Amino acid sequence: MIKNKSNRFKGLVIALKANFFIVEIDKQDLIDHSFDQSPQKIRLLCTRRRKLDYQGIFIDVGDVVFLQDIDYKNKRAVIYDLQSRKSFLKRPAVANVSLIAICISVEEPSFDSEQTSRFLITAESANIKPIIIFTKTDLINKKDLNFYINKLKLWGYDSLPVSIKNAQGFDLLIEKFRQTELTVLAGPSGVGKTSLINHLIPSLSLPTSSVSKKLRRGIHTTRHVELFPIGNGSFLADSPGFNRPEIISDISGFANLFPEFRAQLIHAKCKFRNCMHRDEPGCVINKDFERYSFYRESLDEIINSHLPYQGD
Numbered sequence: 001m002i003k004n005k006s007n008r009f010k011g012l013v014i015a016l017k018a019n020f021f022i023v024e025i026d027k028q029d030l031i032d033h034s035f036d037q038s039p040q041k042i043r044l045l046c047t048r049r050r051k052l053d054y055q056g057i058f059i060d061v062g063d064v065v066f067l068q069d070i071d072y073k074n075k076r077a078v079i080y081d082l083q084s085r086k087s088f089l090k091r092p093a094v095a096n097v098s099l100i101a102i103c104i105s106v107e108e109p110s111f112d113s114e115q116t117s118r119f120l121i122t123a124e125s126a127n128i129k130p131i132i133i134f135t136k137t138d139l140i141n142k143k144d145l146n147f148y149i150n151k152l153k154l155w156g157y158d159s160l161p162v163s164i165k166n167a168q169g170f171d172l173l174i175e176k177f178r179q180t181e182l183t184v185l186a187g188p189s190g191v192g193k194t195s196l197i198n199h200l201i202p203s204l205s206l207p208t209s210s211v212s213k214k215l216r217r218g219i220h221t222t223r224h225v226e227l228f229p230i231g232n233g234s235f236l237a238d239s240p241g242f243n244r245p246e247i248i249s250d251i252s253g254f255a256n257l258f259p260e261f262r263a264q265l266i267h268a269k270c271k272f273r274n275c276m277h278r279d280e281p282g283c284v285i286n287k288d289f290e291r292y293s294f295y296r297e298s299l300d301e302i303i304n305s306h307l308p309y310q311g312d
């Protein structure tokens with residue numbers, strides 16, 4: 001039986017496979033790791049104690065878990081507890097995310113303002129910092145790229161352009177990912193999330209597939225979330241693409257998920273504390289910005305989803 005220095009044996013959930021968890025542990029934590037010469041990290045196939053289920057505790061990729069019954073020879077263990085999470089992203093489901101890199105292409109598949117905004121709202125509502133990565137920049141000209149970078153700037157977000165076809169933009173990205181504990185690559189299917197990971201970590205050759213010619217969309221190649229070490233103790237998560245993230249927010253906090261509102265509300269206050277910035281008297285918001293109509297439509301969507309059922 002292996003013990004760690006604090007008697008609490010910790011690991012990181014790298015992936016879920018059927019009913020098992022792949023958990024990576026650090027051999028540095030072992031009291032005596034002189035017994036073999038294998039690499040510093042060990043991966044164990046783990047089950048979880050039933051008691052966690054009874055307590056309604058779910059374990060996801062990115063969770064830091066505590067292990068017992070470690071069978072080093074067969075690389076098996078049992079998860080008996082979970083460290084409290086710093087953050088949790090619902091879709092894709094990943095715990096302890098520090099940065100969401102939302103991958104968006106301008107062509108193949110084409111840029112969609114509403115879709116991009118929905119990904120940004122998902123990050124904002126989980127209180128996780130988002131950045132935009134413009135992928136496949138080899139397919140567009142410089143003028144168009146600048147148009148989209150400026151558009152995102154006006155929304156309040158920085159973006160980084162990359163292309164795996166002309167190896168553009170990788171140094172900056174690698175540096176950013178290595179400074180961040182856990183970055184999730186999210187975005188629509190087919191934008192090139194997995195291709196980007198394959199490029200950044202050449203030892204990997206994860207499956208990718210081309211965008212459907214007929215639908216001009218991805219065909220949902222990646223099916224599971226998985227973490228990959230990117231150096232400096234940091235991880236990068238690949239995730240399955242999805243095309244229309246659901247907006248989950250309460251009505252009162254919704255405007256705060258937009259940098260355009262936040263920037264204005266630093267300097268001024270509306271007359272009513274619960275102002276929804278529609279046509280309320282004393283509203284100080286200047287509504288002349290691109291995403292205001294998206295805000296209004298999404299607000300209606302949230303309000304409608306909160307209404308009691310009126311049917312028969």
Ligand SMILES: Nc1nc2c(ncn2[C@@H]2O[C@H](COP(=O)(O)OP(=O)(O)OP(=O)(O)O)[C@@H](O)[C@H]2O)c(=O)[nH]1
Pocket residue numbers: 135136137138139162163164165188189190191192193194195196207208209210211218219220221222223239240241242
């Ligand atoms: N021209 C061009 N094609 C790219 C680039 N990056 C990826 N692709 C292509 O885009 C297609 C989709 O790439 P994937 O990496 O499978 O996309 P994904 O975002 O992981 O898709 P899902 O797993 O379905 O969410 C593949 O045919 C890639 O070769 C790029 O920089 N330029």
Ligand SMILES: [Mg+2]
Pocket residue numbers: 193194195208221222238239240241
């Ligand atoms: Mg993929």
Ligand SMILES: [Zn+2]
Pocket residue numbers: 270275276277278280282283284285
């Ligand atoms: Zn207002």
